[in-house]
Amino acid sequence: MAWKRFRKKKDLPSGLWVKCPSCRATLFKKELIRNGNVCGQCEHHFPLTARERVDMLADGGSFQEQSPDLYPIDRLEFVDREPYAHKLARAVEKTGQNEAAIYGPCTMEGKPVVLCVMDFTFIGGSMGCVVGEKVTRAVELATEKNWPVIVVSASGGARMHEGALSLMQMAKTSCAISRHDAQGGLFISVLSNPTTGGVMASFAALGDLIVAEPGALIGFAGPRVIKETLRQQLPDGFQRSEFLLPHGFLDQIIHRKDLRSSLVDFLDHLWTYAEGEVQTEWLEPSFPPQEEDTETVEEGTDTGEGDKSEPSPEGEEAAKTP
Numbered sequence: 513m514a515w516k517r518f519r520k521k522k523d524l525p526s527g528l529w530v531k532c533p534s535c536r537a538t539l540f541k542k543e544l545i546r547n548g549n550v551c552g553q554c555e556h557h558f559p560l561t562a563r564e565r566v567d568m569l570a571d572g573g574s575f576q577e578q579s580p581d582l583y584p585i586d587r588l589e590f591v592d593r594e595p596y597a598h599k600l601a602r603a604v605e606k607t608g609q610n611e612a613a614i615y616g617p618c619t620m621e622g623k624p625v626v627l628c629v630m631d632f633t634f635i636g637g638s639m640g641c642v643v644g645e646k647v648t649r650a651v652e653l654a655t656e657k658n659w660p661v662i663v664v665s666a667s668g669g670a671r672m673h674e675g676a677l678s679l680m681q682m683a684k685t686s687c688a689i690s691r692h693d694a695q696g697g698l699f700i701s702v703l704s705n706p707t708t709g710g711v712m713a714s715f716a717a718l719g720d721l722i723v724a725e726p727g728a729l730i731g732f733a734g735p736r737v738i739k740e741t742l743r744q745q746l747p748d749g750f751q752r753s754e755f756l757l758p759h760g761f762l763d764q765i766i767h768r769k770d771l772r773s774s775l776v777d778f779l780d781h782l783w784t785y786a787e788g789e790v791q792t793e794w795l796e797p798s799f800p801p802q803e804e805d806t807e808t809v810e811e812g813t814d815t816g817e818g819d820k821s822e823p824s825p826e827g828e829e830a831a832k833t834p
Contacts, residue, residue: 532556534727548768548800557705557725557768561607562614562631564799565664569772570618570627572795577616579649584611584642588675596673599635607634611642612667615650617657621776622791623783626654626661632706637667639711640674644681647715651688651699660698660783662775665716669709682714689718698783700775703753703762705729721778723764724753725771730761772797 530539534556544551548568549558560568566575590596604610612635615628628650630637639647647663654661670678689699701719703712706729713732716722724730731738731751739746749755753765766774 530558546800546802550768555726555767557727559632559666559705561633562609562612562629565629566614566618566627567799568768568797569620569629569662569664569775570797571620571622572798574794575616575618575627577614578653579615579646580610582610582642582645584640584674586673587677588673590673590675592673599673603634607631609634611646612637612639613643613646615646615653617653617659619791619794620772620779622794623776623779623785624657624659624789624791625779626650626657626659628661628663630664630666630711632666632668635671637665637711638669638671638678638709639667639681640671640678641681643671644678644684647681647685648688651685651692651715654699655688655692655695655697658695658697658786660700660779661692662700662702663715663719664702664704665707665711666704667707667709667711667716669711679710682710685715686718689715693720698779700778702771702775703728703730708732708734720782721763722761723766723771723774724756724762725768726753726765728753730756 528541530541530544531537532539532551532554535551535554537551537553539551539553544558549560549564550556551558584600586595586597586600588596609631612632613628613630615626617624618627619625628647630643650663651661670682672678692699699719701716701722703716703722703724705725705727707716707724708729708731712730729735729751730753733741735746735750738750747755753762756762757765764774
């Protein structure tokens with residue numbers, strides 16, 4: 513394709529470039545997406561939406577979303593800067609989904625699993641009644657079918673807008689995992705950036721295997737809160753996955769490009785399927801997209817930054833644990 517030149521910054525379409533928050537490199541957005549939302553300079557892992565994560569892990573066309581119509585209710589008529597109902601409506605409009613989690617059965621290289629994925633872009637991935645219900649249903653579905661369950665967490669914690677009801681989800685999800693374990697089920701917990709608060713204090717920490725992406729913020733309270741409470745300087749990299757691995761909190765740190773193949777290896781070694789359950793043919797994942805023709809911008813053009821948001825170390829204000 514012929515080069516398309518932009519002589520002035522105002523002539524350049526917005527959203528073509530993204531600045532990496534780690535190395536400050538300016539990245540072509542389409543290249544970033546083709547790289548699985550991982551910086552090609554420093555390997556920083558940008559956030560993924562729940563749909564992107566599913567498309568990256570599941571065999572193409574195999575994911576069957578369950579309970580898509582579950583929608584949170586403002587039982588407390590909660591108001592902070594705006595009514596909770598208004599915040600929910602904006603989140604639905606922004607993300608195109610009803611809540612911060614989706615789940616359903618799928619296959620990974622032909623092996624059936626139940627996959628549940630959280631989405632930080634929906635009110636900080638915070639866990640309210642519906643998120644807790646979806647995680648619980650995912651685990652119960654895996655128990656019923658005698659399949660492994662994989663949960664990918666990305667959350668700032670319990671959703672303060674739902675008060676004690678959100679905290680009850682910690683017990684509910686943990687009990688479902690306990691029943692799954694009692695039946696001999698396998699639960700793999702995948703931690704992405706960030707996984708904090710009531711999510712980390714419940715189901716995310718209960719996996720038979722707990723793995724994380726590089727650089728993920730993992731813990732209960734954020735480092736700023738801990739530092740202000742203890743009035744002490746925290747070690748470099750405190751609460752990041754690289755810090756937690758040698759302390760025994762994680763089993764493995766896995767680069768995003770290797771996550772699907774690693775999960776399949778875990779299934780191969782840790783789970784025995786019934787005869788005929790494993791499919792011999794499957795489609796490759798649909799994310800990241802394959803190489804395609806893209807518009808090339810003249811090198812050195814001053815473009816500004818894209819609109820890809822990065823999660824705050826403390827999570828969104830609405831996702832703080834009560």
